[in-house]
């Protein structure tokens with residue numbers, strides 16, 4: 001993408017309304033723009049990141065056997081009246097009336113709808129287990145929307161729902177999602193700690209919050225230090241096997257969200273040096289609630305013995321739009337964002353530092369064509385602005401690799417590659433630049 005044809009509205013000044021670094025950087029780097037309290041438009045650069053996160057979430061969901069659907073944002077109040085949540089949800093739910101004065105709502109979550117969809121077709125134990133997910137906008141009329149996309153009113157969530165014949169297999173489905181969450185966040189460069197949590201308006205008696213550590217986090221975390229170092233289930237993970245040992249390994253060391261924390265138990269179970277008390281950002285939350293929704297909605301299936309039983313379910317959420325902010329909280333410096341490669345909007349920022357020099361223009365054009373041919377996502381700063389402006393903008397938007405072409409180095413036949421993360425600079429002969437970038441990106445060079 002050429003910057004002269006792109007839409008990247010970066011801000012020079014720090015926006016006064018942004019109180020935490022991720023919010024500030026998201027506005028400054030032109031990722032989002034606020035439309036009204038807690039509601040954001042995603043600009044091109046931010047939208048690319050959102051899509052990358054979505055793709056990782058989708059990939060890991062599918063690997064764990066979950067199937068993608070898409071439910072609407074607007075729901076009828078009927079099902080919610082049957083489950084009892086229409087009243088219970090209170091002011092956080094955005095209620096709407098259509099022209100026929102029928103009650104609708106903008107979905108804050110989808111337990112009722114998905115239960116109704118699934119049970120309209122599932123007849124017996126043969127149709128189970130199944131896990132359906134979607135990635136869809138939600139609306140919650142939060143009392144205090146704040147920190148940008150971190151606590152929005154409209155936000156993008158991956159929500160998945162499992163259906164099983166009995167509680168034991170339901171818990172197996174829960175464990176499958178638990179393990180897939182560990183892998184999902186790890187792929188984004190995040191260490192998310194699963195902690196026993198309360199279930200709130202979703203319900204049930206088994207629940208874990210997945211949180212990453214950040215000073216600006218809204219929740220308090222109490223856990224054993226070992227959880228920061230624990231090894232992840234690898235690519236050879238078999239989701240058909242019983243994942244109990246992995247879940248037990250991860251849930252054995254003390255880890256509780258604030259609402260489940262008991263200081264006496266923490267002190268008796270965890271030695272002082274092993275205690276980690278920190279602020280956290282909740283990026284995911286899993287629940288097992290059995291028949292809480294299937295019973296009132298009469299969502300039943302027949303057992304092998306011919307008995308009719310309510311479906312056993314859990315729900316599994318990931319804050320897709322919140323993750324953009326959470327990742328920036330984890331990866332930034334004074335100059336701007338430092339995207340992990342897996343979710344960077346572009347892998348390479350190609351900067352022409354001599355836009356008025358024909359040899360620089362020619363070299364950059366050739367490199368840009370080569371990078372495109374190699375399938376490397378490149379943002380090409382082909383503007384005629386001065387080098388200082390260009391370089392600080394590149395730092396701000398945080399692409400993992402910068403490739404700089406300037407008149408002085410070009411005389412020596414080299415360009416410069418700079419790693420955003422380390423700030424390390426390497427001069428590389430112009431003819432080898434693309435190959436070197438390929439290697440740095442961990443791709444097999446041609």
Ligand code: 5CA
Nearest residue numbers: 109151152155159282283284285316317319322
């Ligand atoms: N139905 C269940 C699971 S599918 C559910 O709604 N769970 S939740 O309420 O915990 O939300 C799931 C995730 O969405 C949270 O872990 C959080 O990462 C994200 N989330 C929740 N509220 C907001 C919000 N106001 N702004 C941004 N992200 C949010």
